[in-house]
Amino acid sequence: MSNTAKYRNDFLKEVEANVEEGEWVKMCMQCGVCAGSCPLGNAWEHTPQKIFMMIRAGKRDEVLSSDAMWMCTSCYNCIVRCPREVPITHIMHGLAHYAKRLGLVPANQPTAKFAQLFWNNLSKRGRINELTLGLGLYFMNGFVEGIKTSIKMQSLGLNMIKTGRMNVMEIFGGHSVKDTSGFHAMLQKAEEIEATRIK
Amino acid sequence: MTEVVATNQTILVVGGGISGMTAALEAAECGKQVILLEKNPSLGGRVSQLYKYFPKLCMPTCGMEINLRRIKANPNVRVLTLAEVTQVSGTTGNYQVKVKLSPRYVNSNCTACGACADAVTAEFPNEYNYGLNNRKGAYLPFFMAYPQRYVLDPKIIGTADADKAQAACHCGAIDLDMQTEEMDLQIGSIIWATGWQPFDADKIQPYGHDRFANVITSVEMERMMDPMGPTGGRLVRPSDGQEAKNVAFIQCAGSRDRNYLKHCSRICCMATLKQTTYLREQFGDAGRATVYYIDIRAIDRFENFYQKVMKDDNIKFIKSKVANVIENKENNNPILRGVNTEGYHRYADEYDLVVLAVGMQPSVDFKSLGIDIVVNDNGFIEQNPHNGGMFAAGCASDALDVNRAVQNATASSLRAIQVINQVAGAEG
Numbered sequence: 001m002s003n004t005a006k007y008r009n010d011f012l013k014e015v016e017a018n019v020e021e022g023e024w025v026k027m028c029m030q031c032g033v034c035a036g037s038c039p040l041g042n043a044w045e046h047t048p049q050k051i052f053m054m055i056r057a058g059k060r061d062e063v064l065s066s067d068a069m070w071m072c073t074s075c076y077n078c079i080v081r082c083p084r085e086v087p088i089t090h091i092m093h094g095l096a097h098y099a100k101r102l103g104l105v106p107a108n109q110p111t112a113k114f115a116q117l118f119w120n121n122l123s124k125r126g127r128i129n130e131l132t133l134g135l136g137l138y139f140m141n142g143f144v145e146g147i148k149t150s151i152k153m154q155s156l157g158l159n160m161i162k163t164g165r166m167n168v169m170e171i172f173g174g175h176s177v178k179d180t181s182g183f184h185a186m187l188q189k190a191e192e193i194e195a196t197r198i199k
Numbered sequence: 200m201t202e203v204v205a206t207n208q209t210i211l212v213v214g215g216g217i218s219g220m221t222a223a224l225e226a227a228e229c230g231k232q233v234i235l236l237e238k239n240p241s242l243g244g245r246v247s248q249l250y251k252y253f254p255k256l257c258m259p260t261c262g263m264e265i266n267l268r269r270i271k272a273n274p275n276v277r278v279l280t281l282a283e284v285t286q287v288s289g290t291t292g293n294y295q296v297k298v299k300l301s302p303r304y305v306n307s308n309c310t311a312c313g314a315c316a317d318a319v320t321a322e323f324p325n326e327y328n329y330g331l332n333n334r335k336g337a338y339l340p341f342f343m344a345y346p347q348r349y350v351l352d353p354k355i356i357g358t359a360d361a362d363k364a365q366a367a368c369h370c371g372a373i374d375l376d377m378q379t380e381e382m383d384l385q386i387g388s389i390i391w392a393t394g395w396q397p398f399d400a401d402k403i404q405p406y407g408h409d410r411f412a413n414v415i416t417s418v419e420m421e422r423m424m425d426p427m428g429p430t431g432g433r434l435v436r437p438s439d440g441q442e443a444k445n446v447a448f449i450q451c452a453g454s455r456d457r458n459y460l461k462h463c464s465r466i467c468c469m470a471t472l473k474q475t476t477y478l479r480e481q482f483g484d485a486g487r488a489t490v491y492y493i494d495i496r497a498i499d500r501f502e503n504f505y506q507k508v509m510k511d512d513n514i515k516f517i518k519s520k521v522a523n524v525i526e527n528k529e530n531n532n533p534i535l536r537g538v539n540t541e542g543y544h545r546y547a548d549e550y551d552l553v554v555l556a557v558g559m560q561p562s563v564d565f566k567s568l569g570i571d572i573v574v575n576d577n578g579f580i581e582q583n584p585h586n587g588g589m590f591a592a593g594c595a596s597d598a599l600d601v602n603r604a605v606q607n608a609t610a611s612s613l614r615a616i617q618v619i620n621q622v623a624g625a626e627g
Binding site for chain 2: 029049
C-alpha cells in the first residue's frame with residue numbers, strides 16, 4: 001500500500017456511484033446554511049453539512065450508521081436555501097436507502113422501522129391498510145407498549161370508523177389494487193432494474 | 200428644444216457615474232467629441248453615495264470634485280442629465296441613437312438658492328439616501344450635484360406645490376411647461392457605463408430586511424455614516440434611534456447564491472472590512488463588529504487590509520452562512536441563527552444592528568432594452584467582437600470596485616477613440 005492510499009477518497013466515489021444524487025456531494029462549499037436551517041438540527045447526530053464533509057473525509061462507517069438521514073422530515077428548507085442548489089433532502093434519503101441496502105441502519109431506529117412496516121404493508125396489496133399499519137405501529141415496541149398506545153388512541157380510531165375513514169373488516173386482508181399480480185410483477189421488475197443499477 | 204450636435208466622430212457615454220465620467224473625460228481630453236448621458240438629475244452615481252473608499256478610507260467627494268472640475272473645463276464634453284437611451288441601431292462608426300430627455304422643470308437660470316424647496320410641502324422618499332429619509336418635491340439631488348440646479352419631481356406637476364415653487368423662484372428658473380423631448384443622435388462609438396444596483400435585499404426572505412427595522416443593507420450604512428446623510432453621520436438603529444455599537448455583518452447577501460446572484464460581487468468583503476472600521480471610528484472601544492462569511496475574498500493587494508482588521512480584538516469573524524434572522528420582540532434586536540463551520544457549533548447571536556453586504560447587479564437589462572450587445576449569464580456586458588463599436592465601462596462589464604472601474608473605463612475610452620480614429624481616417 002502506498003503512502004498516499006489513506007488520502008484516496010474511495011468513499012466519495014462510492015457515494016457518487018450508489019447514492020441517489022450522490023454526485024452533488026462534492027459541490028457542497030460548507031457554508032452551513034443547511035445545518036442552520038434544519039428544524040431538527042439539534043436532534044441529530046450529524047447535520048447535512050457535517051455528513052457531506054464526512055463523506056469527503058472518507059468516514060464510511062460513521063456516515064452510513066448515522067441516524068441523521070433517518071431523522072430528515074423532508075421539510076426542504078435546506079434545498080430551498082442552499083446557495084448551490086444541492087438537492088440535500090434527496091441525498092439524505094439516498095444515503096438512508098443505501099445504508100439500508102448494506103444493513104447498516106442503527107438498531108431500533110424508529111423511522112427506519114416505520115418505513116419497513118409501511119413498505120411491508122403497501123407491497124402486499126398495493127394499497128395501505130390503515131388498520132394493520134396503525135396496529136403494527138402501536139405494537140412496534142412490544143406488546144405492553146402496544147396495548148397502552150391502543151388505549152390512548154382509542155377515540156381517534158373510533159372517530160375514523162364513524163366517519164368512514166377506516167374499516168374494521170380490513171383486519172381480514174383489506175382492499176387492494178385491481179390487478180394484484182400485475183402489481184407484484186411490477187415491483188419485481190423494479191427490483192431487478194435497481195439491482196443492476198446499484199452494486 | 201435642446202440643441203445637440205453629434206456626428207459619427209462623436210463618442211456617446213451612457214451613464215454619469217465614476218466610470219462614465221472617467222471614460223468621457225479621458226476621450227474628451229484626447230480631443231474627441233463626447234456626449235455624456237445620465238438618467239438621474241445629477242452626475243455622480245453610486246460612488247457619490249459612499250461615505251469612504253477602501254482601502255485608504257478617504258472621502259469620494261474629493262475625486263468627484265476633481266472630475267467635475269475637469270468636466271467644466273472641457274468644451275468637448277456635453278452633459279445631458281435626465282436622459283435615457285431608448286433605441287440603438289446602425290453599426291460601428293455609424294450608430295443612430297434615440298434619446299429621451301425627461302423634463303427637469305427648472306432651467307439654467309437656477310441659482311440653487313433653495314427657495315422652491317422651502318415653498319413646497321409634499322415629500323417623497325429620498326432616492327439618494329435609499330429611502331432612509333424624505334426629500335421635498337422640489338429638491339437638489341445632493342449637495343455636490345452637477346448641474347448644480349434644482350429639480351421638480353414630476354409627481355408635483357399639476358398640483359398646488361408646483362405653483363408655489365414657481366411663485367417662490369426669484370430668477371424665473373421654473374418652467375412648468377417643459378415637455379419630454381426625443382433626440383436622434385448620430386454616433387461613432389458608444390460606451391455603456393450604466394453601472395450597478397444593489398441587489399434587492401427584500402428578496403432574501405430568511406434575513407427579514409423587509410420585516411425587521413434593524414436589518415439594513417451595506418449601502419444604507421454608507422448613507423448613515425455620511426455627515427450630511429439622513430442621520431447626520433450617526434450610526435443608529437432604525438427602530439429606536441439608539442446608537443448601534445454591536446453590529447453583525449452578513450456576507451454574500453445575494454451573491455454566490457444560485458437562488459439570487461450566481462456571481463461573486465467581489466467588493467462586498469472589502470466593503471464590510473471597511474465598514475467594521477466605521478464602528479471603531481464612531482464608538483472607539485465600545486464599537487464591536489462580527490462578520491459572518493463563507494470565505495473572505497479581500498482580492499489581491501487588499502489582503503493586508505484584511506490582516507489589519509483581523510488584528511482588532513473588537514472585530515470577530517465567524518465562518519458561517521447565516522441560516523436566518525429573527526427578531527427579539529422586546530428590544531427589536533435581530534438574532535442571527537446558524538451553524539459555525541469551524542467546530543459545527545449552533546449559534547443564536549443577538550446584535551444591535553445587522554448589515555447585509557448586498558451584491559452588485561447590472562442596473563440595465565440590455566436584452567429587454569433590445570440593444571444588440573453580448574452579455575454574460577449575470578447580465579454584465581462581455582467584451583466581444585460582435586459588439587463592434589460598443590464597449591462597457593466599469594460595473595456594466597463586471598462587479599468592480601472603484602479603482603478597477605476607473606481603470607476599466609479608461610481602457611474602454613481608448614477602444615472608443617480607436618473607433619473614432621478609424622472613422623476619421625476613412626472620412627479623410
